[in-house]
Amino acid sequence: MAPVYQEQLNQLLQALQGGEAEALDGIYFLIGGRMLALVLRQSKYRGSASLENVLARLNGLESYLAQDEYKQEFKQIVSLAEESGLYDVLSDQEDMPVA
DSSP states (O other): OOHHHHHHHHHHHHHHTTOOHHHHHHHHHHHHHHHHHHHHTTOTTOTTOOHHHHHHHHHTTHHHHTTOHHHHHHHHHHHHHHHHOHHHHHTTSOOOOOO
């Protein structure tokens, strides 16, 4: 198992065992990342996921994001994608084909 996935699994296990709030923040961050992937792909499984929803989730994790520059950069990328308006225009289209 790749080290990144092992760290995510450890965070999930901590949260499920009544662990720290930071472990739950890690899970919420991962959910935000998955939501972003569904939106960018215009997946039929995205449900109500939107860039606005992803940003709202990330805004609730400010102290968690402050601990890692890569997580902060992820939030900036989501903000830029939302500001572009590109994914709002494409949201009514079918799933993008997989290459």
